[in-house]
Amino acid sequence: MDYLKAFTIGTSGPVWFLHMASLSLVDKSYYDYSFKLYSIITPIYFGLMSMLSIFIKKNFNLSLSMSLFITSIISICFVISLMYFISRKKYKPYKNYNKNEWKTYILKNSTRHLIEFNLIIYYFSKYFSNSYWLRIFIIGSSIFSYFLTYFKVIWADNKNKLNYKYETFAVGEPFIQGLDLLVYLYILQKKLGFNLIHSLIFWNIFGSLLQVFLAYNTNNYKYEREEWFYYYIRAILTGFIKIIFFYYLIKYLK
Numbered sequence: 001m002d003y004l005k006a007f008t009i010g011t012s013g014p015v016w017f018l019h020m021a022s023l024s025l026v027d028k029s030y031y032d033y034s035f036k037l038y039s040i041i042t043p044i045y046f047g048l049m050s051m052l053s054i055f056i057k058k059n060f061n062l063s064l065s066m067s068l069f070i071t072s073i074i075s076i077c078f079v080i081s082l083m084y085f086i087s088r089k090k091y092k093p094y095k096n097y098n099k100n101e102w103k104t105y106i107l108k109n110s111t112r113h114l115i116e117f118n119l120i121i122y123y124f125s126k127y128f129s130n131s132y133w134l135r136i137f138i139i140g141s142s143i144f145s146y147f148l149t150y151f152k153v154i155w156a157d158n159k160n161k162l163n164y165k166y167e168t169f170a171v172g173e174p175f176i177q178g179l180d181l182l183v184y185l186y187i188l189q190k191k192l193g194f195n196l197i198h199s200l201i202f203w204n205i206f207g208s209l210l211q212v213f214l215a216y217n218t219n220n221y222k223y224e225r226e227e228w229f230y231y232y233i234r235a236i237l238t239g240f241i242k243i244i245f246f247y248y249l250i251k252y253l254k
Contacts, residue, residue: 002058003051005253009124010050011043011143013174018112024167033091036154039170043143049075050121064125065118072117076110083109129254136185136250141178144245148238149173161222180207181246200246204239211235 009015019042023035049071057067084102088094097105128135139145150170157166184207188199212232215221223231 001253002054004249005128006050006054006125007047008142008144008249008253009121009128009138010047012124012138013141013146013178015050015116015120015124016042016046017171017175018116020171022108022112024165024171031092033087035167035170036157039150039166040147043147046116046121047143049117053117053121065122068117068122068125072113075117076113079109079113080106133182133186135253137178137182139178139246139249139253140181141174142249144249145177145181145242146174148241149177152234152238156221163220163222196250197243197247200243204236204243208232208235208239 020039023031023038028035052074053064053067053071056062056070057064060067062070083094083105088097093101094105124134124138128138150173153162153166153169156162181203184203185196185199188194188202189196194202209232212228212235215231216228221227221231
């Protein structure tokens with residue numbers, strides 16, 4: 001379970017926010033590679049690297065902080081080597097960098113990795129088992145929550161159905177989903193006394209309705225009337241898939 005917990009924490013939105021946010025703010029002409037693919041790969045990468053830190057911790061009998069520091073150095077070396085020896089030959093902006101721009105990139109990228117592993121993942125890991133509501137937020141903002149949503153929105157964007165930028169959506173969606181699950185479960189469990197499974201079912205039904213209502217009234221999608229019905233059906237079905245993951249993770253991931 002330690003590795004599953006590490007993967008869940010590593011894929012949570014706050015961990016990789018700095019990487020995604022920095023790229024989402026620049027014009028698409030600045031880089032050659034796909035932001036959509038980047039948004040899929042980045043969370044998985046940090047999830048796997050978080051698992052690596054647990055492997056290092058267990059096999060070398062190190063503290064959490066030391067294993068994460070070592071992992072952050074490994075991650076920095078791996079990513080910079082990948083960019084310099086492979087991406088530099090294929091993709092903008094790396095193939096156009098001069099020496100000073102490489103120095104700036106290395107400094108910025110290294111700083112992001114040090115913050116992500118040694119602050120965010122460290123404190124999430126340290127307090128994950130002690131705080132139920134922090135655990136809810138982390139699980140709700142993890143890949144088990146937003147991954148299916150990413151694919152749905154990518155599909156809609158490829159069909160030219162979006163009235164917003166995918167880049168902005170991809171950066172903020174994990175936070176929204178994490179806070180959404182936190183608020184619903186706090187009200188349903190803490191205030192109304194529902195058990196976990198009933199709370200998740202109510203969250204899916206009413207949350208999906210609210211999602212469609214807000215999307216419709218803010219004109220987020222270029223959908224015709226019948227498409228909005230299918231949008232709600234997809235939201236409900238996606239929600240029930242999430243319930244399976246959420247129930248297992250919340251109940252057994254301590």
